[in-house]
Amino acid sequence: MPSKPSAITMDAVYTAPGYLFRRMQQIAVSIFVEECRAFDLTPVQYAALVAIHTHPGIDATRLSAVIAFDRSTLGNVIERLESKALIERKPSREDKRVKLLYLTKSGAAMLRDIMSSVEHAQLRMLQPLKPADRKTLLALLTQLVDLNNEASRVPLRAEDALEHLGKAG
Numbered sequence: 259m260p261s262k263p264s265a266i267t268m269d270a271v272y273t274a275p276g277y278l279f280r281r282m283q284q285i286a287v288s289i290f291v292e293e294c295r296a297f298d299l300t301p302v303q304y305a306a307l308v309a310i311h312t313h314p315g316i317d318a319t320r321l322s323a324v325i326a327f328d329r330s331t332l333g334n335v336i337e338r339l340e341s342k343a344l345i346e347r348k349p350s351r352e353d354k355r356v357k358l359l360y361l362t363k364s365g366a367a368m369l370r371d372i373m374s375s376v377e378h379a380q381l382r383m384l385q386p387l388k389p390a391d392r393k394t395l396l397a398l399l400t401q402l403v404d405l406n407n408e409a410s411r412v413p414l415r416a417e418d419a420l421e422h423l424g425k426a427g
Contacts, residue, residue: 286383293379297372302327302335304376307369310345315358323415344368
């Protein structure tokens with residue numbers, strides 16, 4: 259016997275996991291932007307800078323896999339970072355059509371300078387919770403993200419992308 263459909267109410271929306279995740283994402287981005295205002299970076303731009311710093315010479319396709327961000331939209335992120343002189347694109351020696359990404363000196367300096375603001379933003383996101391609840395929330399979110407990775411439009415593929423990085427440039 260089929261279960262009775264849920265009532266159509268805003269309370270049903272407000273308590274749904276998807277709605278709560280979307281709202282927390284909005285809140286997280288808002289806090290990040292507020293804390294990092296002086297640097298004029300978005301969370302995705304920050305993640306891209308960290309990945310390029312960690313893996314100099316990464317190409318855009320692998321960068322997309324490492325930060326789990328849509329490849330077609332990532333082009334705009336790369337263009338913004340390049341226009342701010344935070345990264346540079348250089349052609350691969352093996353295939354001139356492939357552009358490899360590197361931090362500039364300004365990009366490396368910004369990354370160093372922004373770290374305390376990013377850490378403060380992360381703390382602010384969890385501040386309302388008790389320390390034990392923060393730990394529990396992060397453990398559960400990590401588990402949910404890992405178990406649902408394949409359901410994403412852009413699954414995280416860091417290991418697959420990085421094992422080929424040495425061959426890229």
